[in-house]
Amino acid sequence: MFKRMNDINTGDRLSNALKGQVLTSQADLDPKDKPLLEMADWCQQRNTIVVLKSGTILTVDPISRDVQNCKTMLINRGIRPGRVVTATQQLITLLLANVAGEEDEEEQRATTEAESSISAQQQRLRLLVQEAVTADISDIHIEVRPEVARIRFRKYGELYLHAEWFPRLGREIASVAFNKETDHATAHFNPLVPQDASMPLRVAGQEVRLRLASMPAHGGFDVVMRILGVGDAAKPVTLEQLGYTPEQVYIISRAVQMPHGAVLLSGPTGSGKTTTLASCMQLIRDTRKVYTIEDPVEKVVPTVTQVPVNTDKDDRSFASFGRAALRMDPDYIVLGEMRDEDTANVMVRAAITGHLVFSTIHTNSAPGIITRLVDMGISQTLLSDSNVLVCLIFQRLVPKLCKKCNVPISQSTHAKVYLDRWRDYFGDKYEHIRARGPGCSECQKTGVSGRSVVAEVIWVDEPGRRFIRACDMIGWESYLKQKGWKNYKDRTIELVKEGFVDPGDAEGIVGEISVYSSEEGFDYNRIREEMTQYMNNNH
Ligand SMILES: [Zn+2]
Incomplete structure (x- = not known):
């Protein structure tokens, strides 16, 4: 046979x-x-x-x-x-x-009926996505090479090997994803050029939205699928649920009520900016017309006109769609991302012509938004116009400790040098700090469960505009601190003190937590001592 x-x-x-x-x-x-x-x-x-x-x-x-x-x-x-x-x-x-399969029979039947017309590769793709969704991961990496196709999953920021396939299966899954399942059905997968697309997939009775991106590599190619939302998770959650403090939510909702101006949200790639933007949209009243220009549409917000752009084509870019939306009698315009001067100009124009604009940008702090916009070619004079900037937001994500298996810091597996450093820093608060435990069934043995936003929010006021005009970001930050403002690092340390975040994970966001302030500079003598101690502990 x-x-x-x-x-x-x-x-x-x-x-x-x-x-x-x-x-x-x-x-x-x-x-x-x-x-x-x-x-x-x-x-x-x-x-x-x-x-x-x-x-x-x-x-x-x-x-x-x-x-x-x-x-x-x-x-x-x-x-x-x-x-x-x-x-x-x-x-x-x-x-x-x-x-x-753990689905109940009815669901199984529905799924089977829906999937009976699709190929084995399409089924395999759904299976992969289902495995990823079940494990609560954020990105699927498919790395196709001549010998093997590696499937790696990213969970709470870290990558781990999920499976190894024959290269042929990797190639088949990648092309079926791009050619059969994406929004732009015209897409033709070519492993030799970088491509991107969005992919809605029905998996085990749930709607899952993914963003695909590919990149040629030596001997093969990579495809990364980011899971944007699953079922109800594709609908926005509130800013509080994301991890914004009540004061920050209050400031943002005040900004949303402004008749015109710009609310800008920044953060590194993968810091959840799109999710936050969708949550902000929920604060807008139904009686207002909202256009969102997105690449691609990630979270579906009812009451809002969501326009997908295609950044490969000039006539369908953020800037050209933004200009078009201005002619559509809008109250609010959301520009998914400011990547270039063209889009930044549309943002400024929309703000000074009496609209409220939301947009995102890549920077390393909220004041950094100004520096970035100046780099893009927007003048300080324009940025300090009282009609332009309303509110600047910066956010990052920090892993939250599993509620069930976290342990007191004294029982953690961190090296002694770290513990000593944190004891010096936190003083009598040290005893309340919690750390990653051994892992349990609830956190899939990782010790962490979900992530929280750590953010900084600046309301742009008259003194702020003076700092912008002078492009004095350091002066602005120390002025804000005098006024009781907290940056995202302060917020992260707060979460550590409250026992919600492992200090080791916090250091991944804010850098070394120690009594040595950054003004003193990097101390090579201290590092030498620390290293010796570290080596001794680990032998
Ligand atoms: Zn646990």
Whole structure:
């Protein structure tokens, strides 16, 4: 019969035919049947081997030691091992995925009906996205190289290896994603040029929105899929839920009530700016007309006209759509991102012609927004016009400790030099600080669960405009501090003191937390001492 089920479509048909015949199927097993459940677990972990009820062993590698182990396990459980048949990784994964399905029957039927008309590759793509959504990850990295396609997941900022595929499967999944599933159905995937697109996908009864980007690499290419929202999560949450303080929310809602001007939101890539922007939109009353120019549309806000741009084409850029929106009798205009002088000019023009404008920009602080706009070619005189800037926001994301398994800082695994440094810094607050614990089922063994915004919000007032005119950002910041303003670093330290954030994670955002202030500069003598101590502790 078949020696190698190489053809993926054959594999797909086979997988449906074989579905009910899998011996190591967790779904069909009696929970009391411990030995077989163990085997099912074992197969699930290997992800290269499946046993049928007939005793036939399907495997990607018939000469691997796993096959021998599998036979021994079967004999120990009183089952006679049958033939060993070579199968593709796709088939094994599909069979294991079918047995691991946790959807209830109705959903399963709906999903099957909806998916019966799609190819095996499309199904595999959905499976991958479903795995990612279940594990609460933010980005899927597919790295296709001549020998292997690596699938890595990013969770709370860190990457880990999820699976290794045959390169061919990686190539197939990438092209099916771009060619069959994206919003612009005209997109044709070419691994030799960078491409991007947005992809709405229905997975296990939920609507998932993803943004795709590709980049050629030596010997292959990378595709990164960012998960923008799942089901209800695609709808915006409130600013408080994101981690803004009540004072900051109050200032932002005052800004949203202004008749004209610009509210600018900044932060590094992946700091959740789009999510915050969608939450701001919810503060706007229904009686106002809002145009949002986005690349691509990420969170669906009812009551708002959302316009997707295509940054590859000049006539469909942020700037040209922004200018067009100005002719559409708007009250509010949201420019997804200010990347160039052209878009920044549209922002200024919309503000001084009596509209309220929202936009995002990449900077490292709220005052840094001014420096960036000046770099883009907008004059300080224009920026300090009282009709232009209303409010500047900067945000970053910090991992929040798992509520269930966090531990007192004294029981954490941080090196002693760090603990000493933090004890010096926090003084009598030190005892209240919590740290990442061993991990539990609720946080998937990571010790952290979700992320919180740490933000700084500046209301641009008359003294502020004087600092802008002089382009004196350092002077402005110390003036703001005298007035009780807190920057995002202060906010991060607050969260550490309150026991919500591990000081180690906080350092990833604010840099070293120590009594040595940044004005003293980097101290090489101290580093030498610290290093010696660190080496001694780790030997
Ligand atoms: Zn936990």
